[in-house]
Amino acid sequence: MVMARKTSKCLDAFFIKKHASEEISIINSEVALIYHNVKHGLSYNSLDCLAKNISKFIPDSQIAAKLTCGRTKASAITRNVLGPYSQEKVISELKECYYFSVASDASNVGNLKTFPYAVQYFNCNKGICRKLLDFYEEAEETSLDIYNCLKKITTDSNLSMDQISAYSADNASVNYGAHNSVFQKLKEENNHIFKANCYCHVVNNCVKYALKGLDVDIESIVIKIYNEFSSSALKTKKLKECCEFAQIEYKELLRHVPTRWLSLLPAIDRLIRSWPAVKHYFLSKGRDNCHKVLWDFISEGCSTDFMNNDDEECKKEGKNDCYLFFLSNILPEFTKVILLLESESFTILDIDHAMRSLHDQLKSRMADNFFGSKVRDIFRKLDEEERALFKGQVHIFLQRALKYIEERYDFSTDGIYKKFELLSLKPQELKLTWEVLSELPMILNIEDAINIDSLYSEFACLKTVYRELPKDLPNDEIWAYFFRNNTSTNFDNLKKIVGFVLSIPTSNAFCERIFSLLNSLWTKERNRMSMDLIKSELQTRINFDVSCSEILTVLQSSDGEKLIKMAKSSEKYFKK
Structure with a gap:
């Protein structure tokens, strides 16, 4: 009933003008309901139930009494009407613009390997547009297979390969290798295709490369500490007790996923909030019951006698603690750039300023030996040898970060991105x-x-x-x-x-959003959905820029006549 009340509010926007024919009113309402269903990721079974009972929920509506959009009809309209219609609209806009870029990536869904054909182009009336032209399955992931699929989709859409301005993907060799990559094959056919590296990957990998220069494997430590409590209620209870002992409010530790762009900083910040309690927990376990890597990291700077587990002992801060506080201070500079690159308002004209700002921050911190105020406070408690050792480690981190980013971005005054700016x-x-x-x-x-x-x-x-x-x-x-x-x-x-x-993308973030949306659609509860239905749902959600209430305006316009005609036809039940 709660769902019915919410749906009835949406129906108010779906009911058609008085002068429209009843038949058109019904089909418009059905298409609008299906659009609403797809936009919100609702199941077709729920729509089937709603269609059978809506006349009971709204007994005074003649249109509601005649709605017949069960799951079979709804999935057919999604697969063969809404999806293809949105694709045609994208193709029509691409034909009107001079250039568009192509973005692709691979993602495994069960035993299927899926690829998007995403496009970015500049519309002289609206600005930058990002759309999903196609979404397909391909078991092979060789450069030739990806290239052939991209070319086939382009030509089948009656678009020219010469219109492609750039190719965007993650920085794997299959995409950008020097000899036998997708980019090189596209370049052979179109010599003006621009190599649009994903700078989110560059910045994220810059951090990972810099971390490898440290004597302490921070990523591994953060992951091991999280894993200690992630699947054990008893260990979590003991940690809560340690938080009470240390007079710290308990906060659940966050998981760091090495392949994700922005997960390390939140995980470290949350760990720092509970750090005295976490130290107390592991020191209580003793050397024999702790992983050696964790014990060596946590026990550094503490006395060898942990029998009393004194609160002050757990609050001691040593050289190893400086690593966490340093990363908590420096990682926001990398995160800031990634968030900018992911932003829909960020363009290729803005990238040079963002990358130079990060580069200048790294150089400035190294020149001034600034590692954060908390590290400076701990430094006062360390001897000269420990300070020199930590300072050398941080310099290695910064040098490696600068080396990595300078090899992958042109910081010269006449660089291409400087001209774009x-x-x-x-x-x-x-x-x-x-x-x-x-x-x-x-x-x-x-x-x-x-x-x-x-x-x-x-x-x-x-x-x-x-x-x-x-x-x-x-x-x-x-x-x-x-x-x-x-x-x-x-x-x-x-x-x-x-x-x-x-039209040149700054990152592969749009493809990552498509995969994120795919995971929310193709769940265990919806595992019987076909590939072409998933494709149409993705196209509908991404390519339509209108809300559930605004879809009515589209349906009533001359532009929506074709869509309604497709929805009325029995051909919608046959795969196209």
Whole structure:
């Protein structure tokens, strides 16, 4: 009944204008209900139950009495109407834009290996758009198989391979290897395809590479401490008792997953909150009942006699404690960059500032020997040898981090991302010069598509209206505002350059979101769903930009007539 009450509120938005025919009203309501069902990840069994009982819940509605959207019909409309319709809309927009990038990755679901064909493109009216063109299963993960699938989907959609501006994926060799990778095969067919590395992976791997230079394996320690309590109620109870003894509020420890981008910092911060209690717990167990790695780390700086387990003994802070506090202080700088890269408002024009800020932070901390205020407090209690040893370890961490990031990002003043940054319209004064703008087509290998004389006229127009542009919007939306509100000039050449650059992703975060959504859809309770139904659900949830109430406007528009026609046809029951 609770679900019925919530659904009845949604139905208020689904009921059609009085002058619409009853048949159209019914099919619109059914499609809207199914759309609502997909958007919220509800089961088709629940919709089947609702369809049979909705006339009882809303007895005074003639439309509700005639709704017949059980699970068979609902899944058919999702699979062969909503999904294909959203795909057609994406294809239509891709044909209208000059360039789009392709992003792909692999994820295992049971014994299936799945791949998305995700696209990013710049719409001159809206800004950057990220959509799911296709989602497919492929048992093989070789570069040739991935390339063939990408090419087939592109050509089957009547799109040109020349429209692809960039290829984005994780930084595995199968994607970006020097000789036989997906990128190299795409490059052979289209020489202007840009290598769009995932900088979320770069920053995350930078941390992992730097941690390997330390004498202490912090990741392993954090994981082992979590595992100690994760599956034992008795051990958790003892930890709670240790928290009471140390006068600390108990907080459940967080799991660190090495393959995830942002899990180490929260795990360390939560561990630090309970650190005296955690130390008390392991010191109480004694050397023989602790993992050697944990015992060596936790017992460092404590006296050899733990029989009394004095509270003050557990609160002692030594050199090893400095590692946790140092990482708690330095990791937010990496996390800040990853969060920016994941943000939907972040563009390729912003990446240079973010990466240089991280680079400068690392260099500055190493030059000033700043490891955090808490480490400085502990340093006062350590002897000179211990301070020198820890300082040497931190310098190794910072040196390795700088080395890793410098090898994978161009920090030179004439780097490609530095030139992209000049396309930003946020500064009060336009930083983009004609010299840089006229050079970009050659750098991007699209000079044949650009008329330099016309480009200069367009650039002159941009300079004229630059001060009138809003500066408080994301960069892509400022460019969309400029193109939308200056129609006296065609701006074809500027649109090609800006469209190419803004179609380049900064990370593979969009693909990761698709897989996260996939895991929430393809659960154990919904394990009988077919691959094409899952694909259509993903396309519906990602490609439709309208809410459950706004879908009614789409259905009533001339653009929605095709969708309604598909939903009414019996062909929806047959796989297309």
